Amino acid sequence: MDVLTAIKTRASAVRLTAPGPTPAQLDEILKAGIQAPDHGRLQPWRFVVLCGDDRKILAKAMADMQRRKTPDAPADEIERTGLKALRAPTILVVAARITPSPKIPDVEQIVAAGAATQNMFLAAHGLGLGAMWKTGGAAYDSQVKAAIGLQSSDHIVAYLYLGTPATPGTPRENTLDGYVIRR
């Protein structure tokens, strides 16, 4: 798929199922990630890939987070939070680890990790896979980060859920209304 077609037809999957990316596809996706523009080539991105039973580490951490935040919540609500981590066969967690730099502000390093995420979303789409980009409370929780091997100072920019689209998304109808284009 050429790049413009990939961009124009990309949409978040509504529901994902197995199989997830093969090891070769995952390799391609990660290589697409590290081609993202990155001021100073600091490579601020950190990727954590969770497949199979490893997803349960995140599921437990998410449920524990919910229990800490809302101790009075019913058990099924806590369980539902954890189950979110099992909604796709593969989860690609993308974080930015900041290198302090007088020239390259933190925000630029975080944006580079976001650009890597979008590259990987498009790569997955180009390979015929479905993806969802989520964050939520689990992206900002130190204990969740620790459970999946990240540092509390890391900025999680995406939980990129990957799999086979059981219910594909619908690309949006974009218009350029409101833009000023001078030719």
Ligand SMILES: Cc1cc2nc3c(=O)[nH]c(=O)nc-3n(C[C@H](O)[C@H](O)[C@H](O)COP(=O)(O)O)c2cc1C
């Ligand atoms: C940084 C970032 C974080 C996001 N976090 C969430 C999220 O936690 N939950 C969610 O439903 N959508 C989230 N979204 C939005 C969806 O990924 C998606 O892009 C949006 O619903 C529009 O759908 P589309 O991708 O099909 O155009 C996030 C998007 C970005 C860029």
